Structures are given as C-alpha cells and as structure tokens.
Amino acid sequence: MKKILTLAVALASVSAQAQQEHGHHDHHSREPTSAMSNLEHAPNQPDHVMDHEVLLTKVIIDQLEVREHDGSALEGSLWFGGDLNKLWLKTEVERENGETENAELQALYSRAVAPYWDLQLGLRHDFKLEGGDSRNWATIGLNGLAPYFFEVDSALFLGEDGDSALRLEAEYELLLTQQWILSPEIEINFYGQNDPGTNTGSGLSDIEAGLRLRYEFTPQFAPYIGVNYEKKFGNTANFLRVEGEVISETTWVIGLHAWL
Amino acid sequence: MNRFFDPSSKTLPVSRRRFVTGVTAGAVIAGLPAGKSSAAEVAGPLPQALRGNHFDLHINYLPVNFTGRARTAVAVNGSVPGPVLRWKEGDTVTLNVTNHLAHDTSIHWHGLILPSNMDGVPGLSFNGIRPGETFTYQFPVTQSGTYWYHSHSDFQEQIGLYGAIVIDPAAPDPVASDRDYVVLLSDWSDESPHDIYAKLKKEGHYYNRRRRTAGDLWDEIRHKGVAQTWRDRKMWNEMRMSDRDISDVTGYTYTYLMNGQTPDANWSALFKRGEKIRLRIINGAAMSIFDIRIPGLKMTVVASDGQNIEPVTVDEFRIGVAETYDVVVEPADDRAYTLFAQTIDRSGFARGTLTPHPDLRAEVPAMDYAPVLTxxxxxxxxxxxxxxxxxxxxxxxxxxxxxxxxxxxxxxxxxxxxxxxxxxxxxxxxxxxxxxxxxxxxxxxxxxxxxxxxxxxxxxxxxxxxxxxxxxxxxxxxxxxxxxxxxxxxxxxxxxxxxxxxxxxxxxxxxxxxxxxxxxxxxxxxxxxxxxxxxxxxxxxxxxxxxxxxxxxxxxxxxxxxxxxxxxxxxxxxxxxxxxxxxxxxxxxxxxxxxxxxxxxxxxxxxxxxxxxxxxxxxxxxxxxxxxxxxxxxxx
The missing domain is CATH 2.60.40.420 (Cupredoxins -  blue copper proteins)
Structure with a gap:
C-alpha cells in the first residue's frame, strides 16, 4: 500500500507539471522551449521528392503499475522499422510480495500481412526466477485490430522438448470523453504440458482481466487507476495450491500508460 | 482601375520587425496609402509585393512567434508568407533563389506552365538547391491569374516557405475591381513537421480530438434505439473505420493564418462602400482544407486556379490545399465584414476583416457543426x-x-x-x-x-x-x-x-x-x-x-x-x-x-x-x- 501511495504522489506531481505546460495553449507538447525545436529531425541527406521510407522507433509503456499487496507490473513494447517491416521487443514483468513472479522478453520480426494485422515471428525468453527455470520459446503471433476495434495480440509458443503454450490477449478502448478512456482487457494462457518447475499446468492455465480508467493529459501521457483480476485454473491451480499460494486475486492498481 | 495589393508601407527594415502572436491585439491593415502609419507596425509585417521580371529571393531562417512561443520559420526574403510576386503575362521572369539554410531547398511555382527543368521538384526537375547555392529559374510567363509558390523539399511548406504569385494579363482583365488583395491561408505548428509525421505514423488519430465517445453512442441509442444504432454502427465497426476522421492534423497543433496573421492579429483590408474588391484566395496550408465565407456578403467567384471562369455567385465555398479562387465582393454598407475561413473539421479558423475604417471590425461567427462521415x-x-x-x-x-x-x-x-x-x-x-x-x-x-x-x-x-x-x-x-x-x-x-x-x-x-x-x-x-x-x-x-x-x-x-x-x-x-x-x-x-x-x-x-x-x-x-x-x- 505504501508503494501505491508513493507512486500516486509521483504521478500526481508529474501530471500537475504536464497540465501546467498544457495549460497555456491547447497543445500536448513537452518539447524543449528552444526556438529551433520546430526544425528538429529534418533528414540530412539530399532530399529527392521524399522517396525514402522513414524508419521510426516507438516505445510503448502499456502498463506500468503498482498493485495492492505489494505487487507491481510492467507491460511494454518497443518497435523499430518502416510501414510494413518492423522489429518488435515485448516485455512482461510481474512482481508480488517483493518477488518477481514472472519476467519475459520477446524479440520478434513483424510483417504487415493485412490492413490491420501483423504476423510476428521470433523468440520468447522466460527469465530464471527464484525456484524456477528459464525457458525459451519460438513464437508465432498475430497482432492487430479486430472488427469492432478490439486490439488483439495472440501467439503460439513452442518450447524445448516439444512444449507448447498459447496466449490470447484482447483490449478495448471506450472513450468516455476525448481524455477519459476506459479500457477493459483480457489475457488467457494455455499450456500443452505440466511443468511443476514453472508452476504451469496443461490446458487452461490462467486468465487475467483488467479494467483501467486513464486520463490522457496528452495522447502520449496518461496515468490510470484500475482493477486487475487474476485466476489460475486446472493443474496450474493445483501446483499453486500445493505451494500454498492464492489462485485467485483481485487487486486495485494505479499506473501510467505512455508512449514516445 | 485596379488598385493592387501593395502594402509598401509595411516593408519595414528587418531590425524593426516585430512578429505576430496569437495574443496580439491590433489589426494589420492592407490598403492604406503608402507612408501612412498603421496598426501594422504594431502587429508585424505583411509580405512585400515585388514587381518586374527579375527577382532575388533569399531563403533563410526567421524567428517567429505565432502562439506565444518562440519558433523558427523558413522564410523567403524574411517574411511568412514570402513576398507576393507580381508578374506580367508575356514577360520572361528570372528568379535567383539563394539557399541560406543548412538543408537543401527548392521552390516550385504552383500551377505555372513552364519547362520541366524550371518546375522546382528535386529529383524530377533538378537536384534541388544545396546550402549556400543560388539557383536561377528562368521561364516565359504564358498565363495570367492567381498562383503561388512553395518549397518542394522535405516538409518546408509546413514551416513557412510559401508565397503568392499574381500575374497580370497581357490583354485587359475581364475582371473589373477597385481593390485587389491577396488572401493566403496557411497552417502553422510549433511542432516540427517531422514530429507531426512521426506521431501520425505511430497513432493515426493523434490529432483528432473529436473521436466518437460513449456519450455519442448514448445519444444515438436514445434517438434511434439500440437496434438501429447497432445497424448503423455495424459497418464502421466491422471495417474498423472512424466516421469522425475528417482531418489528420487539426487545431490541436495548428494555428491558422491569413497572410501570415493569426486570427487574433486579424489581417484587415480597407474598402470604400460600393467598391468592387477582388480577393485572390490561396490555400497555402500543409494539411488544412478551408471553407470560406463572408457573413453579409455574396461572393462572385471569377477565377479558379488562376483561370477565369463564368462568374458564379455563392455564399460559401471550399478551398482545397493548393487551390486558388478569385472572388469579387461589393459591400453595400459602411461596415466591417469578417472574412472567415474555418477548417473542414471545424477545429479552428483563420480570420480577417474587410473594413471601411481601420478601427472597425465585425463579429467573428461561431464555427459550423463538425461533419461526421456517412x-x-x-x-x-x-x-x-x-x-x-x-x-x-x-x-x-x-x-x-x-x-x-x-x-x-x-x-x-x-x-x-x-x-x-x-x-x-x-x-x-x-x-x-x-x-x-x-x-x-x-x-x-x-x-x-x-x-x-x-x-x-x-x-x-x-x-x-x-x-x-x-x-x-x-x-x-x-x-x-x-x-x-x-x-x-x-x-x-x-x-x-x-x-x-x-x-x-x-x-x-x-x-x-x-x-x-x-x-x-x-x-x-x-x-x-x-x-x-x-x-x-x-x-x-x-x-x-x-x-x-x-x-x-x-x-x-x-x-x-x-x-x-x-x-x-x-x-x-x-x-x-x-x-x-x-x-x-x-x-x-x-x-x-x-x-x-x-x-x-x-x-x-x-x-x-x-x-x-x-x-x-x-x-x-x-x-x-x-x-x-x-x-x-x-x-x-
């Protein structure tokens, strides 16, 4: 709880600052006040009718949050590339009671295959945690926007010794106003085998559902509050019961959504 | 007799120039006799009018402040817009364009019929103008009317490199007018155009501050019922399209300018009651389509993209980016009129005043409803x-x-x-x-x-x-x-x-x-x-x-x-x-x-x-x- 308060105070002060900058003019800018700032990022090569493709980098902090019961989580990604071909890094880290529960990093080649869909191929690494093993997976995923504006990220993971896993994620953004945005999301994990080393059991393993209300000071900077629900199923739940851990939990969260 | 847009009284020495902000009060008046001082000295310079067939144009950085924040424009001969170039049909014009920037530049003469190597498009017509270089454009002027020029390099059009071209016909002008004013519309952002572009690539709706909300949905359900609303929304939802996607870049970052003046600075032009005023309206914006009207006045459209047309009298017209329209108005009353240019998405407007007296101004109308796509x-x-x-x-x-x-x-x-x-x-x-x-x-x-x-x-x-x-x-x-x-x-x-x-x-x-x-x-x-x-x-x-x-x-x-x-x-x-x-x-x-x-x-x-x-x-x-x-x- 103390952590939540600390982060809340930190966020409040940053927000206040952002709002101050924002206040003068209906602009979102957090630029340096330099009088030349509007000339930045011009390409240096000779310009021939702008036929070069611009390569961009986007860093997305989807969720950086603290949770009740001394928990915290980060879900973020980074992409680099052009319109059709990109390199993606995705990470998910979850901590509870001062311990890292899981931490993973994916490195993916992403190719646009349809107007709203990217095919993503690469590797996922689960970091070695206390009392667990590290694991490597090959990843094939589909990331994009489904009809009715659901943001979908789904991936099949194939590990060593024929292990397999499937993850489905979906998120929706409901604009209450232009700046208040309510965002429900759900993540479901399946595994193809039992692995007591990582407390994952075959079949439906866990569901995580969240509801977050963010305020976009700018489209790039939005603190939020929300609620997060997690439940383990089947053998995964059994493994955890043996260890005396909770298999279902609802927590309040407070955090930051941002990109640049 | 035509009295041309010739604000020679505004060609102040560079050192005396003060730059317009969105908060400056006091109008910028065009049409005052030369030598007579005006509010223009308070608000900032209007572009000079340059006449003849030989021009030296210098492209350089220029400190500007349109919004209360200091920024840097890229300007021709020290003004945004650049000077009005007045040519004569039948002449051959020579333009020496010198690049004082750290990057390549170019000038494209928009709408001009000329040899392709004079067209000013880097990579197609020529290799662009390197820093420190002077490029000489020379071509015969075979047409008349209202046109404009702008950079065709990088995103320099967004940061000030544009200006008007007015070509007087060799034969008598079929359009009679007592006053003749250029009205060049543009959009200014304090952000770098490269940042704007990057933001759009990362989040296409970044600048759209009129996206559909739960409230809009609720209103629709109340009016049409759930079933009809569901049917109406179905295709948009299935296609993942927004019916509020009108402009990519909006008033969220733009300040809209008329002859380089913000709405607050209020560019103004003088007339006497009963005179015919010709307005040469040019859309020199990077991304903004405008809808033009002058509440209280009919506009007779006499030219489109520089070419004379059979006159059409309207109350309002849309001007796409890079189009030009010449209209003639005849104010019958001794009062001021607002020249109102709202953007297609109604996220902002440029504004000026036609007035019989520098102190008079007219009410600025509210913007019309924001359109929704069907x-x-x-x-x-x-x-x-x-x-x-x-x-x-x-x-x-x-x-x-x-x-x-x-x-x-x-x-x-x-x-x-x-x-x-x-x-x-x-x-x-x-x-x-x-x-x-x-x-x-x-x-x-x-x-x-x-x-x-x-x-x-x-x-x-x-x-x-x-x-x-x-x-x-x-x-x-x-x-x-x-x-x-x-x-x-x-x-x-x-x-x-x-x-x-x-x-x-x-x-x-x-x-x-x-x-x-x-x-x-x-x-x-x-x-x-x-x-x-x-x-x-x-x-x-x-x-x-x-x-x-x-x-x-x-x-x-x-x-x-x-x-x-x-x-x-x-x-x-x-x-x-x-x-x-x-x-x-x-x-x-x-x-x-x-x-x-x-x-x-x-x-x-x-x-x-x-x-x-x-x-x-x-x-x-x-x-x-x-x-x-x-x-x-x-x-x-």
Missing part, C-alpha cells in the same frame, strides 16, 4: 447519385448549347451517367438500369472512342480495383463510388437547406473562354487514391511512390484521368506541368485547374493534353500524404 463517404452509397443529379438540375443555370442532342435536359443526363456508375459498382446489380445505360451511352457517342465517354462529361468506365489494392497498405475500396462533381463536400452538403447558403461545387464551374483542345480523349487512366489510416500509409492504386513505375504519357496525346477515391478523406490532387481540365458537364467551356479535390469515396475525371515534355510530379497536396500518394508522370 456511408456515402465510404463509397457505399445508394442514394448519393440521385443527389448528384438533383444538384445538377438545381444549379445548372448554364446554357447547354453546343450539344448535339439539345433536346436533352442537362440535369437528366448527369443523373443517368451517375446512376450508371453507381450500378456498375454494385454486386447485386439485378437492375434494369443497365439497359438505360447502354441506350444512354450509344445515344451520344458516335466517335471511335465511344466507350470512353465524351469529352466534358467525365468517365463512363466501370470502377475496377487493381490487385495491388488488396495489400496491407489499403484499408478501404469504394465499391459504389458517388460522382464527386456536384458534391459540395462533407460538412457542406446541407448548408443550403440548413442555413440558406449557396455553396460552390465543381459542377458550377465553366471556363470563361472556350475549350482550346476540342479533341475527344484517346484513352483513359483510372487511378485510385488509396491508404491505410491506421498505419498512416498513402498510395495510388495501393502502390506508394517509391515502388511505382512512372505514368507514361505520349507527347501531344489527349487523355482522361479518372480518379477514384478509395479513402474517406478529401484529397487535393495536383498535376504539375499540364492543366487538369475538369469535366464539369460542358465540353465547350472546360475549366482548367491545377489541383482537384476528390471527395471521399467518390470519383472525378479530367482531361489532360500532354503538351509538356519531361518528368512531372503528380500527387496529393496534403503534405503528409505526399511521400506515398505520389506518381511521376513522364511525357515522352
């Missing part, structure tokens, strides 16, 4: 063609002489031509109208190229989507595109019924003088404007510029270009080097344009005479669409 704008309309036909009938006050089948009503004809196109796009075309179509076609096409549709009336060809349109870069294809000719455009369609304002459409425009090239088109190119808003990719036929082959034209040929807009945005399409002869329904008086607005989910066609050898640019003039929605046109 199925029609997706090119899926079942009724739009009817509307087009009706519009033609209502508005066509023109004499339709010169047609072989003079017994025909013009409105009728447009109507059926339109129907036909709509029908061909339909999957479920169990209609009898196919027969009408055949009869109609055979009725007035006797020539060899009868299948093309007669010159002046537009394309008859069915809309076909190329295979290249089915990739990740294209999010929509208009299956039943409407005809854009009689469409005033999104947000203006009901202004006649709602406010009683007559709005100009392309269908109203007839050239003042007869069509020069009377040939029928030998062939037709159907070109689709395509894009993906989510990925912020733009292209033609689904192929972006860097992957595309040039469009090859044979020197001397007469062809038709039929544009099909497979997006929900209004695109101003600009062909360099040759006229776009817009087919507005009268083969004898085909208006000549350099930039043509293509309505969302609609088609429009024009004729081109390929009478200029060389490599030419052909592109959407929305600056951040240009990297993709661009073709080289090569005339050999």
């Amino acid at each position: 199925h029609r704008d997706m090119g899926m309309d079942h009724t739009g063609h009817d509307m087009g036909g009706m519009a033609a009938m209502d508005h066509s006050s023109h004499n339709m002489g010169g047609m072989d089948h003079s017994g025909h009503d013009m409105g009728d004809m447009d109507h059926s031509a339109h129907d036909m196109r709509g029908m061909q796009g339909m999957d479920h075309s169990g209609h009898d109208s196919d027969m009408d179509h055949d009869q109609h076609a055979s009725h007035h096409m006797a020539g060899r190229n009868s299948d093309l549709g007669r010159a002046g009336f537009g394309s008859n060809a069915p809309v076909k989507h190329h295979l290249s349109e089915y990739g990740p870069g294209v999010d929509m294809r208009a299956e039943m595109p409407a005809n854009g000719l009689h469409d005033p455009g999104i947000g203006l369609r009901d202004h006649q019924t709602r406010y009683g304002r007559r709005v100009l459409t392309y269908g109203d425009i007839r050239n003042l003088t007869p069509t020069i090239d009377r040939r029928e088109p030998e062939r037709e190119i159907q070109l689709h404007l395509t894009g993906n808003m989510q990925r912020y990719m733009w292209s033609m036929d689904g192929i972006k510029f860097s992957d595309a082959e040039p469009l090859m034209l044979k020197y001397g040929e007469r062809l038709r270009i039929n544009l099909v807009n497979d997006t929900m945005m209004t695109h101003p399409i600009h062909l360099h080097g040759m006229w776009s002869e817009l087919e507005t329904g009268d083969p004898d008086f085909i208006p000549r344009k350099h930039t043509v607005l293509v309505q969302p989910g609609s088609t429009i066609s024009y004729l081109v005479t390929a009478d200029a050898y060389g490599r030419w640019a052909y592109h959407c003039h929305l600056l951040y669409h240009m990297p993709g929605m661009f073709r080289e046109v090569r005339v050999v």
Whole structure:
C-alpha cells in the first residue's frame, strides 16, 4: 500500500507539471522551449521528392503499475522499422510480495500481412526466477485490430522438448470523453504440458482481466487507476495450491500508460 | 482601375520587425496609402509585393512567434508568407533563389506552365538547391491569374516557405475591381513537421480530438434505439473505420493564418462602400482544407486556379490545399465584414476583416457543426447519385448549347451517367438500369472512342480495383463510388437547406473562354487514391511512390484521368506541368485547374493534353500524404 501511495504522489506531481505546460495553449507538447525545436529531425541527406521510407522507433509503456499487496507490473513494447517491416521487443514483468513472479522478453520480426494485422515471428525468453527455470520459446503471433476495434495480440509458443503454450490477449478502448478512456482487457494462457518447475499446468492455465480508467493529459501521457483480476485454473491451480499460494486475486492498481 | 495589393508601407527594415502572436491585439491593415502609419507596425509585417521580371529571393531562417512561443520559420526574403510576386503575362521572369539554410531547398511555382527543368521538384526537375547555392529559374510567363509558390523539399511548406504569385494579363482583365488583395491561408505548428509525421505514423488519430465517445453512442441509442444504432454502427465497426476522421492534423497543433496573421492579429483590408474588391484566395496550408465565407456578403467567384471562369455567385465555398479562387465582393454598407475561413473539421479558423475604417471590425461567427462521415463517404452509397443529379438540375443555370442532342435536359443526363456508375459498382446489380445505360451511352457517342465517354462529361468506365489494392497498405475500396462533381463536400452538403447558403461545387464551374483542345480523349487512366489510416500509409492504386513505375504519357496525346477515391478523406490532387481540365458537364467551356479535390469515396475525371515534355510530379497536396500518394508522370 505504501508503494501505491508513493507512486500516486509521483504521478500526481508529474501530471500537475504536464497540465501546467498544457495549460497555456491547447497543445500536448513537452518539447524543449528552444526556438529551433520546430526544425528538429529534418533528414540530412539530399532530399529527392521524399522517396525514402522513414524508419521510426516507438516505445510503448502499456502498463506500468503498482498493485495492492505489494505487487507491481510492467507491460511494454518497443518497435523499430518502416510501414510494413518492423522489429518488435515485448516485455512482461510481474512482481508480488517483493518477488518477481514472472519476467519475459520477446524479440520478434513483424510483417504487415493485412490492413490491420501483423504476423510476428521470433523468440520468447522466460527469465530464471527464484525456484524456477528459464525457458525459451519460438513464437508465432498475430497482432492487430479486430472488427469492432478490439486490439488483439495472440501467439503460439513452442518450447524445448516439444512444449507448447498459447496466449490470447484482447483490449478495448471506450472513450468516455476525448481524455477519459476506459479500457477493459483480457489475457488467457494455455499450456500443452505440466511443468511443476514453472508452476504451469496443461490446458487452461490462467486468465487475467483488467479494467483501467486513464486520463490522457496528452495522447502520449496518461496515468490510470484500475482493477486487475487474476485466476489460475486446472493443474496450474493445483501446483499453486500445493505451494500454498492464492489462485485467485483481485487487486486495485494505479499506473501510467505512455508512449514516445 | 485596379488598385493592387501593395502594402509598401509595411516593408519595414528587418531590425524593426516585430512578429505576430496569437495574443496580439491590433489589426494589420492592407490598403492604406503608402507612408501612412498603421496598426501594422504594431502587429508585424505583411509580405512585400515585388514587381518586374527579375527577382532575388533569399531563403533563410526567421524567428517567429505565432502562439506565444518562440519558433523558427523558413522564410523567403524574411517574411511568412514570402513576398507576393507580381508578374506580367508575356514577360520572361528570372528568379535567383539563394539557399541560406543548412538543408537543401527548392521552390516550385504552383500551377505555372513552364519547362520541366524550371518546375522546382528535386529529383524530377533538378537536384534541388544545396546550402549556400543560388539557383536561377528562368521561364516565359504564358498565363495570367492567381498562383503561388512553395518549397518542394522535405516538409518546408509546413514551416513557412510559401508565397503568392499574381500575374497580370497581357490583354485587359475581364475582371473589373477597385481593390485587389491577396488572401493566403496557411497552417502553422510549433511542432516540427517531422514530429507531426512521426506521431501520425505511430497513432493515426493523434490529432483528432473529436473521436466518437460513449456519450455519442448514448445519444444515438436514445434517438434511434439500440437496434438501429447497432445497424448503423455495424459497418464502421466491422471495417474498423472512424466516421469522425475528417482531418489528420487539426487545431490541436495548428494555428491558422491569413497572410501570415493569426486570427487574433486579424489581417484587415480597407474598402470604400460600393467598391468592387477582388480577393485572390490561396490555400497555402500543409494539411488544412478551408471553407470560406463572408457573413453579409455574396461572393462572385471569377477565377479558379488562376483561370477565369463564368462568374458564379455563392455564399460559401471550399478551398482545397493548393487551390486558388478569385472572388469579387461589393459591400453595400459602411461596415466591417469578417472574412472567415474555418477548417473542414471545424477545429479552428483563420480570420480577417474587410473594413471601411481601420478601427472597425465585425463579429467573428461561431464555427459550423463538425461533419461526421456517412456511408456515402465510404463509397457505399445508394442514394448519393440521385443527389448528384438533383444538384445538377438545381444549379445548372448554364446554357447547354453546343450539344448535339439539345433536346436533352442537362440535369437528366448527369443523373443517368451517375446512376450508371453507381450500378456498375454494385454486386447485386439485378437492375434494369443497365439497359438505360447502354441506350444512354450509344445515344451520344458516335466517335471511335465511344466507350470512353465524351469529352466534358467525365468517365463512363466501370470502377475496377487493381490487385495491388488488396495489400496491407489499403484499408478501404469504394465499391459504389458517388460522382464527386456536384458534391459540395462533407460538412457542406446541407448548408443550403440548413442555413440558406449557396455553396460552390465543381459542377458550377465553366471556363470563361472556350475549350482550346476540342479533341475527344484517346484513352483513359483510372487511378485510385488509396491508404491505410491506421498505419498512416498513402498510395495510388495501393502502390506508394517509391515502388511505382512512372505514368507514361505520349507527347501531344489527349487523355482522361479518372480518379477514384478509395479513402474517406478529401484529397487535393495536383498535376504539375499540364492543366487538369475538369469535366464539369460542358465540353465547350472546360475549366482548367491545377489541383482537384476528390471527395471521399467518390470519383472525378479530367482531361489532360500532354503538351509538356519531361518528368512531372503528380500527387496529393496534403503534405503528409505526399511521400506515398505520389506518381511521376513522364511525357515522352
């Protein structure tokens, strides 16, 4: 709880600052006040009718949050590339009671295959945690926007010794106003085998559902509050019961959504 | 006698210049006699007018402050806009352009018919102007009217490199006026254009602050019920399209300028009651389409894209990026009038004042409602063609002489031509109208190229989507595109019924003088404007510029270009080097344009005479669409 308060105070002060900058003019800018700032990022090569493709980098902090019961989580990604071909890094880290529960990093080649869909191929690494093993997976995923504006990220993971896993994620953004945005999301994990080393059991393993209300000071900077629900199923739940851990939990969260 | 826009009293020494902010009070007055001091000295300089046939233009950085924040513009001869260049038809002009920037630059003379190596497009006409270099442009001036110039390098158009060109005719001007003012509209951002572009690529709706909310949904449900709302929303949801996607870049970052002055600075022009005032309105914005009106005054449109047209009197008109319109107004009262230019998405406006006295100003009207896109704008309309036909009938006050089948009503004809196109796009075309179509076609096409549709009336060809349109870069294809000719455009369609304002459409425009090239088109190119808003990719036929082959034209040929807009945005399409002869329904008086607005989910066609050898640019003039929605046109 103390952590939540600390982060809340930190966020409040940053927000206040952002709002101050924002206040003068209906602009979102957090630029340096330099009088030349509007000339930045011009390409240096000779310009021939702008036929070069611009390569961009986007860093997305989807969720950086603290949770009740001394928990915290980060879900973020980074992409680099052009319109059709990109390199993606995705990470998910979850901590509870001062311990890292899981931490993973994916490195993916992403190719646009349809107007709203990217095919993503690469590797996922689960970091070695206390009392667990590290694991490597090959990843094939589909990331994009489904009809009715659901943001979908789904991936099949194939590990060593024929292990397999499937993850489905979906998120929706409901604009209450232009700046208040309510965002429900759900993540479901399946595994193809039992692995007591990582407390994952075959079949439906866990569901995580969240509801977050963010305020976009700018489209790039939005603190939020929300609620997060997690439940383990089947053998995964059994493994955890043996260890005396909770298999279902609802927590309040407070955090930051941002990109640049 | 014409009294020209010649604010020589404003050409202050550079050191005395003060720059306009959005919070400056005090008007900038044009039209005061030379030497008389005015509020202009308080607010900032207007661009000089330079006359003659020899010009030295210097491109340099310029400190500016439009919003209360210090920024740096790229300016010609130290002003934004750059100087008004006044030429004389028949002269040969020489322009020495010196680049004082750290980057390459260029100047393109927009709408000018000139040799391709003088057109100022880096990579096509020449290699650009390197830092420290001077490039000399020299070409004969073979036309008259209102045009403009701007950089064709990088995104310099966004940061100030633009100005007006006014060419006096060799023969007496058919447009009589007592006062003559340039009104150049533009959009300014304190952000770097590269940052704007990057933000759009990362989040296409970044600048849209009118996205659909839960409140909008609730309102709809209350008015229409859940079932109807669900049906209405269905297609948008399935297609993942937003009906609020009007402008990519909005008043969220833009401050809109009139002759370089913010709405607060209030650019003003003087008149005496009863005088005829000619306003040469130029849209020099990077991304902003404006709707122009002067509450209390009728505007008589006398020229479009520099070319004289048969005068049309309207209350309001839309001006696409890079278009120009000349209008004449005659204020009967001794009062001030607001020249109001609201953006197509109603996220902001530019504003100025026509006034009999520097101290007088008029009320600034509230902006009109913000438009919402309809199925029609997706090119899926079942009724739009009817509307087009009706519009033609209502508005066509023109004499339709010169047609072989003079017994025909013009409105009728447009109507059926339109129907036909709509029908061909339909999957479920169990209609009898196919027969009408055949009869109609055979009725007035006797020539060899009868299948093309007669010159002046537009394309008859069915809309076909190329295979290249089915990739990740294209999010929509208009299956039943409407005809854009009689469409005033999104947000203006009901202004006649709602406010009683007559709005100009392309269908109203007839050239003042007869069509020069009377040939029928030998062939037709159907070109689709395509894009993906989510990925912020733009292209033609689904192929972006860097992957595309040039469009090859044979020197001397007469062809038709039929544009099909497979997006929900209004695109101003600009062909360099040759006229776009817009087919507005009268083969004898085909208006000549350099930039043509293509309505969302609609088609429009024009004729081109390929009478200029060389490599030419052909592109959407929305600056951040240009990297993709661009073709080289090569005339050999």
